[in-house]
Amino acid sequence: MKRDPDHPIIDDPWTYDILGFNYQVDKEDPGKSFIDLTLEKEGVVRRLRFHGPTNLEIEAGFPIPTRGMAILDVRARQxxxxxxxxxxxxxxxxxxxFLARAVVDLDTQE
Structure with a gap:
C-alpha cells in the first residue's frame, strides 16, 4: 500500500511543540466545526485550522510532544x-x- 504524502501546510510537524488546542463544535451544522492547533518551534508560532474534524482521539499525556506528529494529505483515499x-x-x-476535511494556515490563509 502506498504511503499518504505529507501535507504541505507545515514542514516536519513533529519538531513543533503544541501551545494550543481548541475544538469548536457547530451543533447546527457539524461540517462547520473546526480544530485550531497552535504550534511553536524556536520562537516561531504557527496557527492551523482543521475544518470538519472527525474521529478525534487524545491520549493520556497530551500535550507533552511525542515527536511523532504527522499531517498527511489523504485526498487520494477518496x-x-x-x-x-x-x-x-x-x-x-x-x-x-483525527481526520479533517481541510486545513488552512490562519496566518497566511493558505
Missing part, C-alpha cells in the same frame, strides 16, 4: 469529506489524532 489526517508515528503516549 473518502467523502476527508482530505487531511493528523496522526502520530511514534509508539508513545500523548498523541492527538
Amino acid at each position: 473518502l467523502e469529506g476527508i482530505g487531511v489526517e493528523v496522526s502520530d508515528f511514534e509508539n508513545s503516549t500523548g498523541s492527538v489524532t
Whole structure:
C-alpha cells in the first residue's frame, strides 16, 4: 500500500511543540466545526485550522510532544469529506489524532 504524502501546510510537524488546542463544535451544522492547533518551534508560532474534524482521539499525556506528529494529505483515499489526517508515528503516549476535511494556515490563509 502506498504511503499518504505529507501535507504541505507545515514542514516536519513533529519538531513543533503544541501551545494550543481548541475544538469548536457547530451543533447546527457539524461540517462547520473546526480544530485550531497552535504550534511553536524556536520562537516561531504557527496557527492551523482543521475544518470538519472527525474521529478525534487524545491520549493520556497530551500535550507533552511525542515527536511523532504527522499531517498527511489523504485526498487520494477518496473518502467523502476527508482530505487531511493528523496522526502520530511514534509508539508513545500523548498523541492527538483525527481526520479533517481541510486545513488552512490562519496566518497566511493558505
